[in-house]
Amino acid sequence: MKRELLAKSLSQMSSNGAEAGENTSATAPRSLKNMSDVLSQVSAQAAQEIDVSEIADSTIADRFDVSEGLEDLIESIRTSGQQLPALLRYRRGPGPRYEVVYGRRRIAACRALGFKVKAYIKEMDEREALVSQALENSARLERSFIEQAIFAVRLEEQGFERSEICEVLAVDKGTLSKLIGVARDVPDPVIFKIGAAHDAGRRPWLELRRLLKLDHAPRTKDVLKLVPDDGNPAEKLTSLISTLQRADTAKTARFNASAQSSNSKIDGTNVTFKATNTRLFVEAKKTDERDFITYLEGRLSELYLEWVKKDPDVDRKK
Numbered sequence: 001m002k003r004e005l006l007a008k009s010l011s012q013m014s015s016n017g018a019e020a021g022e023n024t025s026a027t028a029p030r031s032l033k034n035m036s037d038v039l040s041q042v043s044a045q046a047a048q049e050i051d052v053s054e055i056a057d058s059t060i061a062d063r064f065d066v067s068e069g070l071e072d073l074i075e076s077i078r079t080s081g082q083q084l085p086a087l088l089r090y091r092r093g094p095g096p097r098y099e100v101v102y103g104r105r106r107i108a109a110c111r112a113l114g115f116k117v118k119a120y121i122k123e124m125d126e127r128e129a130l131v132s133q134a135l136e137n138s139a140r141l142e143r144s145f146i147e148q149a150i151f152a153v154r155l156e157e158q159g160f161e162r163s164e165i166c167e168v169l170a171v172d173k174g175t176l177s178k179l180i181g182v183a184r185d186v187p188d189p190v191i192f193k194i195g196a197a198h199d200a201g202r203r204p205w206l207e208l209r210r211l212l213k214l215d216h217a218p219r220t221k222d223v224l225k226l227v228p229d230d231g232n233p234a235e236k237l238t239s240l241i242s243t244l245q246r247a248d249t250a251k252t253a254r255f256n257a258s259a260q261s262s263n264s265k266i267d268g269t270n271v272t273f274k275a276t277n278t279r280l281f282v283e284a285k286k287t288d289e290r291d292f293i294t295y296l297e298g299r300l301s302e303l304y305l306e307w308v309k310k311d312p313d314v315d316r317k318k
Contacts, residue, residue, distance in 0.1 A: 047085035049116040055088060055107055056096040060130060060154040063104065063147055064196045074109045082106060082118045087132065089124040101129045102136040130155060134168040144196040146205055149183035152176060178206060185209045187220045194240065195233030204237050211244040216251050218244075 086103025098121065100107055110117045124132070134151065143151065148169060155165050166176050182205045183191075190212075197204070211217060218226070226243050228236050265272045270285040271292060284290045 047118045047120055050088065050098065050119050050121075051116055052107060052111040054097045055117065055119075056091060056099045057104065058100050058102075058129070058133060059126060060133075060151065060158070063143065064150075064192065067108065068196065070105060070108060070112070073105055074112050077106070077109050077115065078113055082110060082115070086117055086119040087136070088119045088121045089129050090121065099129070102133045126158070127160075130158065130160075131168050144198040145179070145200065145202045146182065146191055146194075147196050149179040149205070150188075150191065152179045153183040156180065178202065182206060182209045185213055187212075187223070189220060190223050190227065190240075193224055193227045194236045197233035197237050200234045200237050204234075204241055208237065208241055208244070211241065211248060214248060216248075218247075 084103075084106065086106050087101040088098040089101050091097065091099040098119075101122075101124065103117075103119065107117050134155070148171075152165055152169060155168070156162065160168075162173065162176055166173060169176070169179075171179070182202075186205070186209055212223065217223075223240070223244075226240055228239050231239065264274070269289060271289055272283050272285075274281045282293060282296065284292050
């Protein structure tokens with residue numbers, strides 16, 4: 001039933017593109033044009049039993065950890081057998097004969113049980129396999145926000161246009177932009193140390209992205225130290241965000257205190273200045289004192305050279 005729905009969905013996508021006058025033969029990937037035929041053919045054939053040693057993992061994984069929550073699936077297959085076959089494609093070169101298109105968890109469960117895997121086998125190119133993988137897993141709603149984000153980036157790296165990625169992931173352009181932004185701005189080591197965080201949703205990941213893009217954000221190696229070793233992925237994500245937020249608040253408070261404490265006024269005038277670690281702000285409020293700003297600006301080079309002469313050890317290349 002699920003394969004029929006996916007085939008129907010792809011068929012509708014193809015017909016909608018034709019109605020819109022798109023030049024599908026020139027712009028659409030071959031995987032989108034004939035995936036409905038592929039799934040229809042798969043549905044019509046009988047599943048085969050394949051030894052797990054003959055199956056290699058997919059080129060691009062769309063789940064971080066197939067072992068997460070695998071115990072229930074193992075018990076289900078142990079007692080009732082594998083109800084839904086996996087989909088494999090033939091692979092070239094040495095090693096296993098097949099590559100998984102979708103059904104990695106089913107294969108992992110069968111491997112744990114020592115069972116052969118029931119699977120459909122189809123000749124597919126990589127683009128067709130990736131589209132089928134994306135659609136099947138989107139239909140089951142098992143992919144978390146960050147898994148979807150990483151998968152979207154991998155698809156883009158494989159040459160998929162963003163409009164194509166929107167179709168296969170069933171997301172709009174705004175959501176896709178957020179997905180790819182998070183996956184590119186949050187370092188991979190941090191993402192994988194946190195984990196899939198299925199219960200987290202997108203808001204925490206967007207907040208983590210914001211915090212890591214701040215000018216004073218810690219380096220990746222320091223962020224990794226802030227990720228707790230204990231707890232589930234959602235708890236790790238929440239803890240990391242809280243730590244970074246506290247550090248940001250403290251940094252902002254120190255900056256404001258420093259800026260406020262350095263407010264000064266030139267005696268007998270309305271000219272004020274405020275200094276921070278890297279900036280100097282000068283303000284002349286009276287009209288007849290504003291020429292002082294021009295005078296100061298014209299003498300900046302002279303003042304700088306005078307300062308250097310007083311402190312010749314200054315490294316001006318820093």
